[in-house]
Amino acid sequence: MIGQVENITRFGLFVKISTDKLDESTEKLADKAVSKNRGLLRWSQIPKNVPKVQIGDLIGVEISNIHEDGKVDLNYQEKIFKNVYAEFLETSHQRLTELEQKNRELN
Template sequence: MIGQVENITRFGLFVKISADELTDEIKKSTDKTVSKNSGLLRWSQFPKNHPKVQIGDLIGVEVFKVHEDGKIDLNYQEKNFKNVYAEFLESSQQRITELEQKNRELN
């Protein structure tokens, strides 16, 4: 799954993840219920050669562990966003081109 970096601390990255994807991941790994939609990706789980991360960046993560108190530990997962979202990017670009053409016709 893909998450968005919410906060950077001395012990790791807090990553916001989709509630739908989170529910699916948790169902696969455990029967625990979780109300939170962010988890902690510890620096020890983050690749050392990865470029610097900033708040708002998108990164690949997977649920590693769900604690009894609902806290979520994450693992880093290498994602090639262009491969994962190629179809979406292509259809979005086509739609933008169509809208630009209609806009030109109206003006």
């Protein structure tokens, strides 16, 4: 899944995650989470070769553990977003182009 960095602390990155598309095992874990949309990605889970991350950046993560108190631990996943979302980006671009054309025709 993809998460957006919300905060950077000395412990790691607090990442906002989407629970829309979870597999069954992760969904069972997420059911007991108090805060299903935020997790902690510890510095030790981030490979050294990953470029510096800033607030607002999108990164690949997976839920590794959900504690009894609802805290969510995340693992880093290597994602090349352009490869993963190339079709989505192309479709979105085509749709935006069509909408811009229709807007010009209406004005």
